[in-house]
Every structure is written in C-alpha cells, then in structure tokens.
Amino acid sequence: MSPTTVRPFTVPVTPEPELEALRARIQATRWPDPELVTDFTQGVQLTVMRELARYWATEYDLRRCERRLGALPHYVTEIDGLDIHFIHVRSPHDNALPVIITHGWPGSIVELLNVIGPLTDPPAHGADAADAFDVVIPSMPGYGYSAKPRELGWGPARIARAWDVLMKRLGHTRYVAQGGDWGAIITDLMGAQAPEGLLGIHTNMAGVVPPDVWTRLARNVLGAGGPPPSGLSEAEMRTFEQLDYFFAKGVGYGVQMGTRPQTMYGLADSPVALAAWMLNHDAGSYQDIADAFLGKPVGDLTRDEILDNVTLTWLTNTGVSSARLYWENTVGFFDVKNVTVPAAVSTFAHEIYRVPRSWAERAYPNLIYFNELGRGNHFAAWQEPALFAGELRAAFRSLR
Structure with a gap:
C-alpha cells in the first residue's frame, strides 16, 4: 500500500478498564484552596471545576464522544511522513463546494461536528441545496487521532501546505x-500560499492587526507600555483595547505552551488538570463554558459538548502534544498574513476582539464578505452551529 493511500479509519473503542481508571483519577483529585476573588481573574474557579469533576465522573456518558464520532466517515492518509486523520462527509446534493475546516486549541474535531449536517445538507436545515458543501475536517498534527510529530517543524505554515495536499488527494x-x-x-497562511485550486478562505478570527498596532501591543506585553498609535477610529480603538487587555491578562496559557510545553506533565497525569487547562481560555468563552456547568448553557456549548472534547484529548493523551503547536509557531496570532486569495470575514460578538471593517479591508485586498454578528464567542461553530453554517453559505456563495 502506498503511503499516499487514503485509508478508512475506525474510531477506537476504549476498553472499559481504561474508562474506570479515568473515573477513579477524577474522583481522586486533590483540590487546591479556592481562589481569593469572586471572578475569573485568578483562573478557573474551584466551584466550576468541582461541578465539572462531579458530572464527569458520575453522570457524563464516557462513550458518548466515541458514538458521535463513530457515526461519521473517518480516514487517515500520510502527508510529509505523518499520518493525518480527517472526517470526510460528502453532500447528497449536486455541485457541492468542497471545504476544509480547521479546528483550534483547546478544541478538536469535536467543536465542528454540529456544523456537518447544516453544511452538507442545507435543505434539511431550512437552507438552499445550491449552498451545499462537501466537508473535510482534519485533526491537526498532535491532536486527536492524527499522529504526534516526532520531528520539529510542524508549525502552521507546514500544516497549511499539508491541507492543500490532502484536498487534492481527495480529488478536490x-x-x-x-x-x-x-x-x-x-487558513490565512493557505490564503497567503495561494495554492492552485484554492478559491477563497473564510475566517472567524481574522488576522487584521496592522504592523504599527501589532508592534505597540507587543511592547505592552513586554511591559514597555505606551499609548496606542495615533489616528485610530472609534472601532479600531475598541479593538486595540480588547487586544491590549487580552495580551496583558488573558494570554498566559499561550505563553506557557509557547515556551515550555513539555513542562505540563499534569495534562497527561490528571484529567482534572487537563480539563482546567482546556477551560482556561479568553474570558468571554470561559464564562460561557462555566455557565454550562452551572446550569446555564449558551447556545450549543453544553457541558456534554465540552466534556466530549476533554475526554477525547485525555483518551488520546494529546494534552502536551497539542500544546507544542504554540512552541512551533513563528507567526503572530492576530496580525496580517498577506492573504491574496478572495477572503471572507465573520466577526462574532464575543470573540477575543471585534474586527474593524477598515482593518479587514486592508488585510484582505480581495475581501468578498464581511459580517458582524450579535452573538457567538471564540468557539463560534461549537456554540452557534446554525449561525456559523449560514455565514459559510453567504461567504462563499459568490465563489461557486
């Protein structure tokens, strides 16, 4: 069999003793003292984690994620020496547009499962068959069922090149x-690499921060301080302030993973440590996740959905391997990537920062779609799958 063969993949069924061991580890957690504040400023709150652990060990169905994933078509193929896992669901409708959708951290393919139906079969979800997609959802290297890199170099640019190989290997x-x-x-880097056949991109975390603003934000992270660049509009100033706060107060997890990911042995040893680390994201998303465990889920971001993601990461032991992507990264998170292909931007209400249209137009010279939405957080596809699917239909309609 050729290394480039696309091979069917069966979702592993976890032996029952391994699930029992997971429950035992959760129940044996040694808890710290509670935080000394009434909010998230010292980190993931003890009340949230105790309720997460209680539910995970006693009520959550530990086979739920396996069943959800097992109902979908999975494949593996070797790209650049590494086995890449992906879901590939073809639309039942003619002339469907192929799309490759890439998850993030601390997410996985789990955060994208609920958009597959609305994208592949729009009429079943109140939309037009002419907007159907063939959907490819890969697991990034070191995440989920994809192989863990055993050599350096698997940063975002290399993954972007691998995704083009994958799509063409599938005949797209x-x-x-x-x-x-x-x-x-x-996806931005794919748009900058502009491989033949890539018609356009859509992002819900647009890389638009201009160089002078990016430089000022970086100085503030290093403690140099200083005012924002002059001449910012009201919308641009709002975004600068959101990012300045995030870099000052909210990006500690990224600094740790970007400098010493191997130090985090607790992610492989303690399921509660892993869960706490995965909940420790931007303040808006954390609040929605915390609310899910305290009985007030926002949209589809329920406690079962969250634990599906954490359980997959625990069972595949990818807490540390997924973190290494931060160490491998050499590009800015939010700055301009020099995309040349047609680009579409959706900015959800509770994203880390709202994208000013002025910056989007500068960052993406061929901006074909821009929309600001009144709800949705950093995990837009996970929390608001119907809204997210509608954005993709609208964004790519002109490229069909």
Whole structure:
C-alpha cells in the first residue's frame, strides 16, 4: 500500500478498564484552596471545576464522544511522513463546494461536528441545496487521532501546505478553506500560499492587526507600555483595547505552551488538570463554558459538548502534544498574513476582539464578505452551529 493511500479509519473503542481508571483519577483529585476573588481573574474557579469533576465522573456518558464520532466517515492518509486523520462527509446534493475546516486549541474535531449536517445538507436545515458543501475536517498534527510529530517543524505554515495536499488527494481540485483560532491562522497562511485550486478562505478570527498596532501591543506585553498609535477610529480603538487587555491578562496559557510545553506533565497525569487547562481560555468563552456547568448553557456549548472534547484529548493523551503547536509557531496570532486569495470575514460578538471593517479591508485586498454578528464567542461553530453554517453559505456563495 502506498503511503499516499487514503485509508478508512475506525474510531477506537476504549476498553472499559481504561474508562474506570479515568473515573477513579477524577474522583481522586486533590483540590487546591479556592481562589481569593469572586471572578475569573485568578483562573478557573474551584466551584466550576468541582461541578465539572462531579458530572464527569458520575453522570457524563464516557462513550458518548466515541458514538458521535463513530457515526461519521473517518480516514487517515500520510502527508510529509505523518499520518493525518480527517472526517470526510460528502453532500447528497449536486455541485457541492468542497471545504476544509480547521479546528483550534483547546478544541478538536469535536467543536465542528454540529456544523456537518447544516453544511452538507442545507435543505434539511431550512437552507438552499445550491449552498451545499462537501466537508473535510482534519485533526491537526498532535491532536486527536492524527499522529504526534516526532520531528520539529510542524508549525502552521507546514500544516497549511499539508491541507492543500490532502484536498487534492481527495480529488478536490477546486475548494475553499475555513478556520477559527489556530484554524484561522492556518487558513490565512493557505490564503497567503495561494495554492492552485484554492478559491477563497473564510475566517472567524481574522488576522487584521496592522504592523504599527501589532508592534505597540507587543511592547505592552513586554511591559514597555505606551499609548496606542495615533489616528485610530472609534472601532479600531475598541479593538486595540480588547487586544491590549487580552495580551496583558488573558494570554498566559499561550505563553506557557509557547515556551515550555513539555513542562505540563499534569495534562497527561490528571484529567482534572487537563480539563482546567482546556477551560482556561479568553474570558468571554470561559464564562460561557462555566455557565454550562452551572446550569446555564449558551447556545450549543453544553457541558456534554465540552466534556466530549476533554475526554477525547485525555483518551488520546494529546494534552502536551497539542500544546507544542504554540512552541512551533513563528507567526503572530492576530496580525496580517498577506492573504491574496478572495477572503471572507465573520466577526462574532464575543470573540477575543471585534474586527474593524477598515482593518479587514486592508488585510484582505480581495475581501468578498464581511459580517458582524450579535452573538457567538471564540468557539463560534461549537456554540452557534446554525449561525456559523449560514455565514459559510453567504461567504462563499459568490465563489461557486
């Protein structure tokens, strides 16, 4: 069999003793003292984690994620020496547009499962068959069922090149790409690499921060301080302030993974440590996740959905391997990537930052779609799958 063969993949069925061991580890957690504040400023709150652990060990169905994933068609193929896992669901409708959708951290393919139906079969979800997609959802290297790199160099640019290889290997010579979080960075880099056949991209975490603003934000992270660049509009100033706060107060997890990912042995040893680390994201998303465990889920971001993602990461032991992507990264998270292909931007209400249209137009010279939405957080596809699917239909309609 050729290394380039696309091979069917069966979702592993976890032996029952391994699931029992997971429950035992959760129940044996040694808890710290509670935080000394009433909010998230010292980190993931003890009340949230105790409720997560209680539910995970006693009520959550540990086979739920396996069943959800097992109902879908999975494949593996070797690209650049590494086995890449992906879901590939073809639309039942003619002339469907192929799209590759890339997840982020601390997400996985789990965060994208609920958009597959609305994208592949729009009429079943109240939309037009002419907007149907063939959907490819890969697991990034070191995440989920993809292989863990055993050599250096698997950063976002290399993944972007691998995704073009994957799409063409599947016979998709004309396709579009979409991403959020790391997926947005990888998708932007695909748009900068502009491989033949890539018709356009869509992002829900647009890389638009101009160089002078990026430089000022970086100085503030290093403690140099200083005012924002002059001449910013009201919308641009709002975004600068959101990012300045995030880099000052909210990006500690990224600094740790970007400098010393191997230090985090607790992610492989303690399921509760892993869960806490995965919940420790931007403040808006954390609040929605915390609310899910405290009985107030926002959209589809329920406690079962969250634990599906954490459980997959635990069972595949990818807490540390997924973190290494931060160490491998050499590009800015939110700055301009020099995309040349047609680009579409959706900015959800509770994203880390709202994208000013002025910056989007400068960052993406061929901006074909821009929309600001009144709800949705950093995990837009996960929390608001119907809204997210509608954005992709609208964004790519002109490229069909």
